[in-house]
Amino acid sequence: MTEILRVENLKKSYDGFLAVNGVSFAVKQGELKALIGPNGAGKSTCFNMLMGQLKPTAGEVFFDGARITGKRPREIWRMGVGRTFQITGTYQSMTVIENVQMALISHHRRLYSVLPRAWKLYREEAFEFLKTVSMQDQADRPCSILAYGDLKRLELAIALTHRPRLLLMDEPTAGMAPTARVELMQLVADIVSEQGVSVLFTEHDMDVVFAHAHHIMVLNRGELIADGSAAEVRANPQVQEVYLGGGTLFKEASHA
Numbered sequence: 001m002t003e004i005l006r007v008e009n010l011k012k013s014y015d016g017f018l019a020v021n022g023v024s025f026a027v028k029q030g031e032l033k034a035l036i037g038p039n040g041a042g043k044s045t046c047f048n049m050l051m052g053q054l055k056p057t058a059g060e061v062f063f064d065g066a067r068i069t070g071k072r073p074r075e076i077w078r079m080g081v082g083r084t085f086q087i088t089g090t091y092q093s094m095t096v097i098e099n100v101q102m103a104l105i106s107h108h109r110r111l112y113s114v115l116p117r118a119w120k121l122y123r124e125e126a127f128e129f130l131k132t133v134s135m136q137d138q139a140d141r142p143c144s145i146l147a148y149g150d151l152k153r154l155e156l157a158i159a160l161t162h163r164p165r166l167l168l169m170d171e172p173t174a175g176m177a178p179t180a181r182v183e184l185m186q187l188v189a190d191i192v193s194e195q196g197v198s199v200l201f202t203e204h205d206m207d208v209v210f211a212h213a214h215h216i217m218v219l220n221r222g223e224l225i226a227d228g229s230a231a232e233v234r235a236n237p238q239v240q241e242v243y244l245g246g247g248t249l250f251k252e253a254s255h256a
């Protein structure tokens with residue numbers, strides 16, 4: 001499989017404190033890969049460097065073979081790296097489909113020229129994206145009355161309008177009920193297998209991680225201590241040591 005993302009010896013220092021310390025890994029095309037680790041391990045710092053929000057202290061990031069280290073977020077996004085956030089960023093005053101239409105208008109770079117007739121544009125295309133996340137029945141509902149899980153699905157549809165080849169998802173299921181979490185990640189897994197998009201996600205819910213990720217990376221105190229299949233990661237003594245306190249990894253591992 002082709003590599004879509006390559007990270008080499010990435011480091012981030014905050015006033016001398018190495019929050020990310022020499023992290024190297026790759027994400028392949030069509031891969032659903034998780035980055036896990038205890039609180040403060042450096043996951044968000046890592047993500048923010050991949051997306052251009054933070055400048056690395058050292059190291060390199062390549063997307064589809066092109067060096068993207070130090071590029072601005074918008075430039076990286078334009079190249080085909082999408083992102084979803086922990087806090088959803090939809091326009092509450094608009095309907096579901098209008099939010100997707102707005103994203104499509106932005107994708108086609110037509111924001112200012114089309115505003116007077118914006119609500120007629122890309123409606124059919126927007127509807128197709130809503131179908132991808134099974135929200136076509138909610139197209140004309142205002143976003144302000146959506147359930148949280150539906151907002152997350154809408155956010156996913158919005159991220160897909162930019163046709164990313166790599167999607168970075170920072171705790172996609174945070175704040176959701178357990179059943180809704182598994183459903184959302186099943187949807188992401190379906191999109192990965194149907195569209196060949198790659199997804200890298202951080203997640204605290206081990207049910208979600210071990211049920212869906214093709215490969216799992218474990219970060220601890222800024223260093224990558226494991227990168228492999230679910231079975232390999234569970235069997236890793238260093239990972240076991242890190243998770244022994246919370247025990248979450250092993251609770252889920254026992255009925256997988």
Ligand SMILES: Nc1ncnc2c1ncn2[C@@H]1O[C@H](COP(=O)(O)OP(=O)(O)OP(=O)(O)O)[C@@H](O)[C@H]1O
Nearest residue numbers: 014015017019037038039040041042043044045046
């Ligand atoms: N702007 C900052 N200035 C100084 N230290 C920071 C800054 N941002 C993060 N840190 C520290 O860097 C370390 C890694 O933080 P980071 O938020 O990347 O971890 P995380 O794995 O995403 O944690 P969580 O799972 O709690 O979100 C932590 O010790 C944190 O306190």
